[in-house]
Amino acid sequence: MTMLDITTRTSSAGTVLTITGTLDYETAPDLRERVRAVDLAPGALLVLDLAGLDFCDSSGINAFLTARNTATTAAASIALASVPPSVARVLGIVGLDRIFAIHPDSDTAANAHRATS
Secondary structure, three states, rough: OOOOOEEEEEEEOOEEEEEEEEEOOOOHHHHHHHHHHHOOOOOOOOEEEEEEEEEEEEHHHEEEHHHHHHHHHOOOOEEEEEEOHHHHHHHHHHHHHHOOOOEEOOOHHHHHHHHHH
16 A cells, blocks of 8 residues: 655645655545645645655656646646656656746745745
C-alpha cells in the first residue's frame, strides 16, 4: 500500500495543499478528491506544495492537470511549489512546465499571485 498525506492550509492568496508521500495510481484519486473539496473563489490561488513528494507517476501528473482544470473552472489560478527535481524533469519533458506556474515555495507563489492580481 502506498502512502499519501495531504494537508490543507489557507494562505494570503488562497489555499495550499501540501502533498507528502507517493502520488501514484492508488493515491491520485485522493488528490483529485481533496482538490474538489477546496472552495476556490474566483481570483484565488490554489498551490500544490510538493516539497514532501517522494514519487509521482503519470497518474499523479494527471491529477495535477485535473486540479488545474478545477481551478480554471472556478476562475481561480493554480501553482506548483517546491517541486522535487524528478517531478520537475517530467513536467519539463511533457511541456507542463509551460502550463503551470512553478515556484520555489508556497510563500513565493502567493506573493507572485498577489503581485499580478
